[in-house]
Amino acid sequence: MSDQAVVETATPSLWASLPLPSSAAEWIARAEQVAEILAEDALARDRANQAPHAEVQLLKDSGLVTLLGPAAFGGGGQEWVTALAVVRTVSRADASIGQLLGYHYLWAWAVRLVGTEPQIAAVEELYTTNTLFFGGAVNPRDGDLTISEEGEELVYNGRKSFSTGGRISDLTVLEGVLDGTETHIFVIVPTDQPGIQFAGDWDNLGQRLSESGSVVIDGVRADWASAAGFENKVYLPLTYNSLNVPLVQQIFSNIYLGIAQGAVAAAAEYTRTTTRAWPYGGDNKQEATEEFYILSGYGELQSKLWADEALIDQVDRELSAVLHAEREALTEKARGDVAVRIAAAKLRIAEDGLEAATKVFELTGARASSNKVGLDIYWRNLRTHSLHDPLPYKKREVGEYVLLGALPAPSWYT
Template structure:
């Protein structure tokens, strides 16, 4: 596969815009048939978008966080499933930037520039809570490790060249093991059965005595021992996907009303697009979408500012800004995707039109982590100056 290397922020957004338009055309059919987007993910790799956060000293564009968020918003506006697939990819690129040795960075950044993809194997089912990681990374006499465990909701693993696995060592400290997709003992099962985001292939990864060289393991626990933006960046990308889904749903609702809807007989107008009540509701929803996009940009700026001067205060401000953006985007995505049917009328409920994919994607994606806890952290910060906790979900 020939892989383009993107040079700067402007080119990254331009490439994402073109790909979003391309992906939008087939999004509904992929969702209806649950056709996994292998070709589309290959296009992402070949475009160079998956390497845009590689540092400049390693040959990458090293784009701003604001640019990365815009890439995800654009992709989310086209296909809420496809946009989700590279989210973990960039999260685990950040782990390498933060905790990788020079040798690890040299190796993996070259892999990224060559179009290689990261999946994820982080969440587990049946544990006490999301941070209760029971997958084990056991040492061997030669200094290497063996991985054992079962992971669920492993978005992107089926498409990945490398699968980053969250695991604990014998001292219970959290690490990330980067495991090649074809490693013996690693099995990816396509058993994702969600009502939304149907083509993310967020299935199961089984790890049965998987060998891992020592130089493929990074000490992720160190990420949270000082000021960090790991969680803020990860959550910002989720917010961008939600904002994209909202914008995409509003655009499709407007197109449907302009081209297929009939006016209500009491309105006295010739077309549905002239109905003053519909116009009012579209205006209300547009305000919510614009607010989501504005908060997304503000949060991305806060993260970029913290990157330039990382302290407890700047990291806290970035995390709170991202939390606010995530709350707004999640609420808006669900509201707009639901309102689509109110606006477009009875015909829009036809299953063959698949307009409900926006709502299914929004409702599924916004369950990733509860916004009620983000509101708690925002309130504590504003009222009492309490800094948010250091973890990967804020």
């Protein structure tokens, strides 16, 4: 069986005769079906490190891609609290695909974050009716793309060292600065065009199928009319526009929780079926599941993850409520209050998740370090993505909020 055989044989017939889920519980159940398929060969696909075209097709066939799309255009019409739960569910089985799906949801919502009402309607109809998948070339650590103005067209040029979604996306979000100004402009363009050149150079420790390699943008054109949030070439800002960063940070929290939950579940199954009791401790047990230190270890890890899950669930609900409220109603304080809660959730699950992904080796035994077991995939994935931005700055944001009442200032990372 080839590395991608399980995913590739998961044909649309699984769901072709079924209507889209109609409730949050049904959508999460659909995500669990997808996760079961992905889990079958997640390790083999990770090692093969091929562009996950079949995996993204699976997301499309299952309907998950249009979960947030308006029902009027054939989408699920769901809220963000459900989308975040779906990202977490998929990430338990394959965190790379969970990341791709989370970023897709982010960029699909980007037009609501910064667009005008006509732009929102046009983009949501386009991606929902055609089941299109989003990627984005908006890494803020690199220099901005440059934008030149040619009549009624904007022309983008530059390079980004990270571009999640890459070769498997149908639409790409670009961001740059207009020449001679400090004006940032977002546009959504078709991915399949000569001016977008992906290097295919993502070869990292973890999240290996997230298609996060570099991209060169060479003369990509977009109409001024598609510049998100602009009317007559003038941008009218709202506090709501700055929710993109808190939103992506909370997507991260759900990816990390999914990884940690997956690690503990996989380790527990190995302990139940394979780990042997230690015969030299003076308190010999027949089964590993009777060992005090193993029971204690799993108890500690699961207690922390339950606490993290409770916090993340609550913050998911808080953020979802903000995202689905009237855009004009969002205040700087409300934005800051939810952003600091997101910072707290992220730093907590990043640290506890890394502990879980490491501690599981102590609870499973030496033979569990075999490459064929593959427990390393959880630590590799979480360690890689949790380096996205330094946790000490999240701790500082929470500390300043508690001690000084200071709200996190909107930036590319807060």
